[in-house]
Amino acid sequence: MSKLAKVFVFAEHVDAMRELAQGAAQLGETTALIWAGDKSQAGGTDTVYYLGELSNERILEHYAPTIINLIKTEQPSLVLVESSRKGRLMAGIIAAAMGTSVLADAAQITVDNGVVTQRMVYGGAALSTERSTAPTTVATVSAGIFEATDTGKAANLVEVPFIAPAPTVKCLERKIKAGESVNLRAAKRIVAVGRGFTSPEELQLAEQLAAAIGAEVGCTRPIAEEEKWMDKARYIGVSGVMAKPELYIGIGISGQVQHMVGVSSARTIIAINSDKNAMIFNQCDYGIVGDLKTVLPALTAKLSK
Numbered sequence: 001m002s003k004l005a006k007v008f009v010f011a012e013h014v015d016a017m018r019e020l021a022q023g024a025a026q027l028g029e030t031t032a033l034i035w036a037g038d039k040s041q042a043g044g045t046d047t048v049y050y051l052g053e054l055s056n057e058r059i060l061e062h063y064a065p066t067i068i069n070l071i072k073t074e075q076p077s078l079v080l081v082e083s084s085r086k087g088r089l090m091a092g093i094i095a096a097a098m099g100t101s102v103l104a105d106a107a108q109i110t111v112d113n114g115v116v117t118q119r120m121v122y123g124g125a126a127l128s129t130e131r132s133t134a135p136t137t138v139a140t141v142s143a144g145i146f147e148a149t150d151t152g153k154a155a156n157l158v159e160v161p162f163i164a165p166a167p168t169v170k171c172l173e174r175k176i177k178a179g180e181s182v183n184l185r186a187a188k189r190i191v192a193v194g195r196g197f198t199s200p201e202e203l204q205l206a207e208q209l210a211a212a213i214g215a216e217v218g219c220t221r222p223i224a225e226e227e228k229w230m231d232k233a234r235y236i237g238v239s240g241v242m243a244k245p246e247l248y249i250g251i252g253i254s255g256q257v258q259h260m261v262g263v264s265s266a267r268t269i270i271a272i273n274s275d276k277n278a279m280i281f282n283q284c285d286y287g288i289v290g291d292l293k294t295v296l297p298a299l300t301a302k303l304s305k
Ligand SMILES: Cc1cc2nc3c(=O)[nH]c(=O)nc-3n(C[C@H](O)[C@H](O)[C@H](O)COP(=O)(O)OP(=O)(O)OC[C@H]3O[C@@H](n4cnc5c(N)ncnc54)[C@H](O)[C@@H]3O)c2cc1C
Pocket: 122, 123, 193, 194, 195, 196, 197, 219, 220, 221, 222, 223, 235, 236, 237, 238, 239, 240, 241, 251, 252, 253, 254, 255, 256, 257, 258, 259, 272, 273, 274, 275, 278, 290, 291, 292, 293
């Protein structure tokens, strides 16, 4: 695959920065990160363009004129943007300033007569391919598309002078988000639960198995969104987390495409389901047909030894 001359990364979180820096290295001859916040966390690219600290008086959006000026000066071929809420906002601002549009939620990016992205449509049932031939392409990138590696400090750190925005939005208050902090994207082993579980108490069976094998617990969307038995950060799939574990055990999960695309990169998939015709059995490496209430205690007991 041919490479682009200059690929920029814009991320607001360290995990995404590491993933996108790796992607930039695959796609570009030279790479640069645009970073605001803790300077000591920035790295992984040839250059870091450091914007400054974030505070209530200076939120990420306030850096938009600074970033636009930088991009117009440096003319990168591609800007990879973290697909977070603020990332998507900045992608739109950058693209509008560069007279182009955003290639949204890329699940794959290649270089072939321009920048070619693929993204999931129809709830993950199909892929849409888009090509940009703009001088500067802006793409938001879904989490887990590139392998995150700690690629070390940048050779070159450039402090970018702040350009004050005209009308500003002021941050009035910051609050710690209620709920759990879990990073399923980084988990090596995942035990995932679905609607085969009939009560929150029954989830303990999966939690005990997860504890025995050192796994994180994930779930399907209905368990988080409808039953609300688990935090939304734990649901896997096209509209949740895209995970890449070495081992995924799906229990009481039917295997709908919207869930399974979230573990399509798992190295080994094990399914436990009482219905021998469940779709998940067509997508797993090993399957156990049985009632989770019988299978899980037996499996946990064996694996705890
Ligand atoms: C636009 C869109 C986006 C979506 N995005 C996502 C997403 O990101 N992630 C996601 O997960 N879903 C998503 N969904 C929902 C998805 O289509 C499925 O509805 C969902 O994944 C099904 O969840 P489930 O497997 O837990 O439940 P079900 O499909 O109800 O399956 C339950 C399974 O449990 C088995 N079972 C029942 N009792 C037992 C028992 N005692 N022991 C063992 N097995 C048992 C049953 O045989 C069945 O196979 C999305 C849907 C749409 C339309």
